[in-house]
Amino acid sequence: MKLKLKNVFLVYFLVSIAGLLYALVQLGQPCDCLPALRAAAEQLRQKDLRISQLQADLHRPPAVPAQPPEPEVLPTIYVITPTYARLVQKAELVRLSQTLSLVPRLHWLLVEDAEGPTPLVSGMLAASGLLFTHLAVLTPKAQQLREGEPGWMRPRGVEQRNGALAWLRGQGGAVGGEKDPPSPGSPGVVYFADDDNTYSRALFEEMRWTRGVSVWPVGLVGGLRFEGPRVQDGRVVGFHTAWEPTRPFPVDMAGFAVALPLLLAKPDARFDAAAPRGHLESSLLSRLVDPKDLEPRAANCTRVLVWHTRTEKPKMKQEEQLQRQGRGSDPAVEV
Numbered sequence: 001m002k003l004k005l006k007n008v009f010l011v012y013f014l015v016s017i018a019g020l021l022y023a024l025v026q027l028g029q030p031c032d033c034l035p036a037l038r039a040a041a042e043q044l045r046q047k048d049l050r051i052s053q054l055q056a057d058l059h060r061p062p063a064v065p066a067q068p069p070e071p072e073v074l075p076t077i078y079v080i081t082p083t084y085a086r087l088v089q090k091a092e093l094v095r096l097s098q099t100l101s102l103v104p105r106l107h108w109l110l111v112e113d114a115e116g117p118t119p120l121v122s123g124m125l126a127a128s129g130l131l132f133t134h135l136a137v138l139t140p141k142a143q144q145l146r147e148g149e150p151g152w153m154r155p156r157g158v159e160q161r162n163g164a165l166a167w168l169r170g171q172g173g174a175v176g177g178e179k180d181p182p183s184p185g186s187p188g189v190v191y192f193a194d195d196d197n198t199y200s201r202a203l204f205e206e207m208r209w210t211r212g213v214s215v216w217p218v219g220l221v222g223g224l225r226f227e228g229p230r231v232q233d234g235r236v237v238g239f240h241t242a243w244e245p246t247r248p249f250p251v252d253m254a255g256f257a258v259a260l261p262l263l264l265a266k267p268d269a270r271f272d273a274a275a276p277r278g279h280l281e282s283s284l285l286s287r288l289v290d291p292k293d294l295e296p297r298a299a300n301c302t303r304v305l306v307w308h309t310r311t312e313k314p315k316m317k318q319e320e321q322l323q324r325q326g327r328g329s330d331p332a333v334e335v
């Protein structure tokens, strides 16, 4: 039979159209795969919601911090140390600087009894890694210890300590290190640490939060095992001392610390070089605080955390002998 090409095409065309129409109709029909898709979309939406909740939580400032305060908010401890040239000076300063290195938020005010900064002290300070201010205050001739006079005749370090107080009060004088004094109102505490005593690192945390004047015992001082405040019910009621107990403040230089705001609020409070023997500490403290308001530290003054140690003066007999022969120790080596 003869099939006309035209008819074949016509049939093919009609079948194709029918198939296409069927497919189009099927697309519009709901299919049984939809519930599964809907469930998946719903799950995605829930997850998105959770993520945006978590993001919001992340950006919300934390409520009350559970941790102890950061070191940044710790009051700075200003340690004032007078020093003078002698054979053991570097040894004393290196030992003290390495004790101070153990204490966070500490600023060392080192005051030389000299006309200007000496290379030995400048070098020691630079090597210490501490935050420091270097000052130089020469003791006036009239106050200097004369040959043969016992050490207690004239209080040592008075002008140097007062120089450091003046720097804290914005009256300048720095010859090295940090030149800017603390800004008024910044939290801090001031402690007078001679370069020969022995200090426990724990002492500095006892004094850090001093509100006015805090006190504690000092070991190996005043001819006793220790001297210190007597405390009852958390208050200072007297002092354990053998020598002149009637002094207004029978405390050693190493036995108290003063809040920086209190020192700045009393611009006249300073050490009096003319104070009678043993009254140097009282000359400052009596302008700052009433004895009954002293703040006992170190477990109500039952723990000794600082010792009034003295370094023996080294004997140089052999050195002098060699020097006479022109064979002394090399003066270029710093000791």
Ligand SMILES: *[C@@H]1O[C@H](CO)[C@@H](O)[C@H](O)[C@H]1NC(C)=O
Pocket: 232, 233, 234, 298, 299, 300
């Ligand atoms: C000091 O004494 C007071 C009063 O007796 C007491 O409440 C306080 O806990 C004591 N402090 C220390 C550190 O022992």
